[in-house]
Amino acid sequence: xxxxxxxxxxxxxxxxxxxxxxxxxxxxxxxxxxxxxxxxxxxxxxxxxxxxxxxxxxxxxxxxxxxxxxxxxxxxxxxxxxxxxxxxxxxxxxxxxxxxxxxxxxxxxxxxxxxxxxxxxxxxxxxxxxxxxxxxxxxxxxxxxxxxxxxxxxxxxxxxxxxxxxxxxxxxxxxxxxxxxxxxxxxxxxxxxxxxxxxxxxxxxxxxxxxxxxxxxxxxxxxxxxxxxxxxxxxxxxxxxxxxxxxxxxxxxxxxxxxxxxxxxxxxxxxxxxxxxxxxxxxxxxxxxxxxxxxxxxxxxxxxxxxxxxxxxxxxxxxxxxxxxxxxxxxxxxxxxxxxxxxxxxxxxxxxxxxxxxxxxxxxxxxxxxxxxxxxxxxxxxxxxxxxxxxxxxxxxxxxxxxxxxxxxxxxxxxxxxxxxxx
Numbered sequence: 001x002x003x004x005x006x007x008x009x010x011x012x013x014x015x016x017x018x019x020x021x022x023x024x025x026x027x028x029x030x031x032x033x034x035x036x037x038x039x040x041x042x043x044x045x046x047x048x049x050x051x052x053x054x055x056x057x058x059x060x061x062x063x064x065x066x067x068x069x070x071x072x073x074x075x076x077x078x079x080x081x082x083x084x085x086x087x088x089x090x091x092x093x094x095x096x097x098x099x100x101x102x103x104x105x106x107x108x109x110x111x112x113x114x115x116x117x118x119x120x121x122x123x124x125x126x127x128x129x130x131x132x133x134x135x136x137x138x139x140x141x142x143x144x145x146x147x148x149x150x151x152x153x154x155x156x157x158x159x160x161x162x163x164x165x166x167x168x169x170x171x172x173x174x175x176x177x178x179x180x181x182x183x184x185x186x187x188x189x190x191x192x193x194x195x196x197x198x199x200x201x202x203x204x205x206x207x208x209x210x211x212x213x214x215x216x217x218x219x220x221x222x223x224x225x226x227x228x229x230x231x232x233x234x235x236x237x238x239x240x241x242x243x244x245x246x247x248x249x250x251x252x253x254x255x256x257x258x259x260x261x262x263x264x265x266x267x268x269x270x271x272x273x274x275x276x277x278x279x280x281x282x283x284x285x286x287x288x289x290x291x292x293x294x295x296x297x298x299x300x301x302x303x304x305x306x307x308x309x310x311x312x313x314x315x316x317x318x319x320x321x322x323x324x325x326x327x328x329x330x331x332x333x334x335x336x337x338x339x340x341x342x343x344x345x346x347x348x349x350x351x352x353x354x355x356x357x358x359x360x361x362x363x364x365x366x367x368x369x370x371x372x373x374x375x376x377x378x379x380x381x382x383x384x385x386x387x388x389x390x391x392x393x394x395x396x397x398x399x400x401x402x403x404x405x406x407x408x409x410x411x412x413x414x415x416x417x418x419x420x421x422x423x
Contacts, residue, residue, distance in 0.1 A: 047082035055086065060156040060189060062086050062126030092121050092129045097147045105195075105227020110135055113224075116142060125279065127192055127295065132234055140221060141235070143195075145228030150193045157186040180381070188274070192295035199225040201294035202232065208269040209291070214257035216290045235282075235290050243283040243403075254283045255404035259412050261291070262396060267312070267413070267420035270305035272298045272388050276395040283403075304330075304385040309420035316414045318355035320348030327375070330386045335379035343378040350374065355410070364397050364409055 054065040065086045092098065095118045102109060102117055109117070116133035122141075123130045127149055131142045164179045191197060199220050206217040216235065224231035243251065258281060265271040275296035282290040300308070307330050314322035324347035328340065354367055368390045375382050393409075400407050 043078055044082075047079045050079065051082045051086060054083075055091075060153055060160070063189060063192075086126065092124045093146055095119075098129070098131075098144050101147050101228045102142075102144050105229040106224065113142065117144065123279075128195075128228075133231075138221075139234040139236075140224070141218065141232050142224070143230040143232070145193065145195055147228075150190075153189050153193060157189065161186070188296055191298070192275075194295075195228050195230050196226070198293075198295045198297075199230050201297035202230070204269075204271060204299070205265070205273070205291065205294050205297060208265055208271055209261055212257075212261050212264065214254065214288050215261045216288050218290070218292065235292075237284045237286070238282045238290060238292075240278055240282065242285060246283060246285065250287055251283060251403040252407075254287065254289050255400055255407060256412070258289045259396060259400065259407060259409070260416070261289070262392060263413050263416035266389050266392065267305070267309045267416040268423060270300040270302065272300060272392050274298075274388055274392045274395055276392065276399070278399065281399065298388060300385055300389070304383075305420065307386060308389050309417050312413050312417040313421060315351055315355055316410060316417065318352065320351035320355075323347055323351045327371075327386075328380075330383045331375070332381045332383045334381070338379040340378070343374060343380060346374050346378075347371070357410075362409060364393055368394060 051065060054061045065083045093101075098117050099109070099114060102113075112135050113133050116131045119131065121129035121131045126146075128143045128145045131144065133140045133142050161179065161183070168179060199222075202217065202220050206219060209215050209217055218232040218235050221231040221233070246254075258276075262273065262276070265273060273291070273294070273296065275293060276291075280291065280293040282292070284290060307326055311323055311326045314320075314326065321344065324344040327347060328343065334340070350367070350370055354362060371390075372382065372387070400409070
């Protein structure tokens with residue numbers, strides 16, 4: 001593949017060889033980063049090389065790097081900083097390829113729009129690049145899908161599916177639902193390259209959060225959306241680095257507004273945004289929060305929204321048995337030797353330990369990890385519609401810990417959970 005054009009479309013066998021050839025050095029680099037006795041400069045170089053290797057693998061692997069970059073608590077600050085570049089600093093595709101992709105989706109392009117797409121983008125990620133354009137007195141952000149990215153992602157997923165099917169034959173991995181997990185990952189990634197669905201989701205997000213204090217979702221321009229192109233209003237002042245310079249009080253207020261917006265989406269509107277990394281969430285100097293990118297936004301069924309709301313309401317009451325009953329009603333399936341009684345008692349104990357815990361002591365990631373581990377240990381298979389909202393909240397935790405570690409996740413959820421119950 002060329003660095004600028006995203007991954008080339010290859011046969012699965014050739015792509016498999018490439019993954020192994022580039023993946024092995026990445027593992028070595030990760031080992032260097034993990035060796036704390038090594039010099040800092042060497043670890044910095046290794047972290048940068050891991051990011052470059054993921055970029056060269058493209059598509060699926062860049063997305064994995066983006067998600068890891070949001071979890072400083074898991075990968076450390078050095079690697080998280082290196083992976084942060086993958087959010088919006090990937091080299092763009094050649095201008096000719098970008099113009100061809102845009103014309104395939106929109107037909108003939110207005111002159112100012114074509115000129116804008118021939119210039120360097122203002123941001124470039126694993127799936128698309130964003131260009132600034134001025135048209136008819138409006139300032140626009142034009143998001144163009146990387147040429148060939150759909151085929152590249154589909155090819156990677158085919159390889160990962162084969163690897164998962166082979167891996168579950170190993171005794172140590174037989175109980176893990178690896179094939180189902182890859183299938184769920186595939187659904188998420190394929191959804192992100194569906195720009196028609198993303199444009200519709202962007203409108204849903206904007207409508208759902210209309211009037212929410214301190215939160216802005218850019219307005220899409222319907223006549224300039226189509227195929228691999230999404231055009232929306234251009235929002236100035238989007239600078240990741242600038243957020244650190246904001247007063248601590250401002251960042252705390254922005255973090256609170258962001259968490260409340262996500263709770264409104266989940267409990268009241270039934271919308272799940274699971275891609276809330278710092279490449280899609282911006283704190284502006286005026287105190288507002290901007291949400292971008294609706295590629296990984298999903299609407300829950302009303303039953304799933306109700307179950308999620310009931311779960312958080314029960315947790316707010318400290319009702320561990322109620323939480324366990326809700327979880328059991330949502331599982332996709334149970335093994336013949338499933339330990340239902342053990343699951344009920346262990347969930348009740350987990351909720352009792354965490355309900356009402358001081359804000360600074362409650363860690364959503366630890367809570368979710370233990371909850372999913374309980375389901376696995378008791379031979380229960382989680383329903384994705386219930387698991388995805390948890391992932392949405394997990395994607396927020398890095399931002400919360402960096403800007404407002406004292407925020408009370410449970411207390412902030414309560415009013416939206418109650419509103420969702422009476423909806």
